[in-house]
Amino acid sequence: MERFTKLLIITEKEQTSNMALLAESINIKVEQTIKPDLQGKSIRNGTLVAFPFYGRQLGKRGISEDLQHCMQLAPVFLYQVERSFVDPNYALNIGIRGLIYRDEQLDRVLNAIKAMMAGELYYPRAIMSELVDEVLQQRFNQGFDPEALSAIQLLTKQEKKIIQLVADGSRNKEVAMALNISAHTVKAHLSSIFRKTKSRNRVELLRWIQQSSPSRTL
Template identity: 45%
Template sequence: MSKYNKFLIVSNSAKPTNIALLANSIDIETESKSRSELFHMDVDADAMVAYSMAGKQLTHNHTASEINLIAQRFPIFVFDVARGSCDPQQALDLGVRGIIYSDDQLDKLLTAFKVLSEGQLYYPRWLLSELVNEMLTRRIEQTNNSDSAFPHTSLTKQELNIVKLVAQGARNKEVAYQLNISAHTVKTHLSSIFRKTQARNRVELLRWSQQSNIVNYHPDFSIKSEA
């Protein structure tokens, strides 16, 4: 995780801001930069942009576009944010690493600076919780989709092996030879497979195997060559 020891302050005000004084008090360097200077300077790996939102709203296209452009070159957080003028979700989508409100108390500002300088996000807990919940939900869905790609719960490994061979065009005797089982056992397995997959014949079983992604199933046997 990257750490930052310098804030590049972008503000419409020519006066020194409290953010500079507070940042300096915890050994974070500060430099005031114009937007033009910011876009023409070399990227400093130790620097993070502090962007003033005084008198601005994130819903304005110009402001959102400017923040997004800066975020493509530097890590950035916004400060002097009026309540209700900046949607945290939109800010995060634009690449903003944190939001500091204009009415935040000094102790909260110092906490924000420390968190941001450590390379962490500084957002309301509810938003971070929502993001984690979304991530966990996506992971569960991906796992479920992965599991459904190979219906292990309905077909045994041996049945999957047989489906794989049948999908490759093997006949019962060839399947029996590859799996070291009798042709009669293959027929018994196929009856079970047809019932579980609701396939009425090999053509429908082939279609089912394609839809179920069985072609990517790795069988637990080695293909034997005919003597």
């Protein structure tokens, strides 16, 4: 999981964005530039780019040239997104690291920035749950030992979400916040997950995930 050390915010106009102020309030190193200045700009490793997407559509019609150029320079997430204009499944499939909607509350925007700077993806829970199910189905299609199949079939939807967060490096408190449950409940779920996957700890659980699918991890 790649952690980022700097946030580059792309804006339409030369004025300090609210995104920059929020990121700086949680001690994130921020740089801001307008879209025209992005051409010919080199971006250092460890930089995550916030790309404005107000009033724009993203779906089966493809990717605009400016977004495509930006994605070639560095990992990107979209902000100021209008919910009805962007297909989150499509965004995830093309490599967008997250979506921050225009009507998102400030506390959720802060959580989103923190999560993505820590290397996590930021999408609605339903989308991430579908992704986990898709990965598990791919494993089934690829074929693996019956014991692993049995364990996967026993996992609940909530347990799959927790496995996704654990694989992304989240600690118990972070998992609890992401799923809006208590840390005690997270521990209980982890105990169940460890039992079903025959893992004694997180390290063995991650190894189980990797061994269950040679081509892809959660």
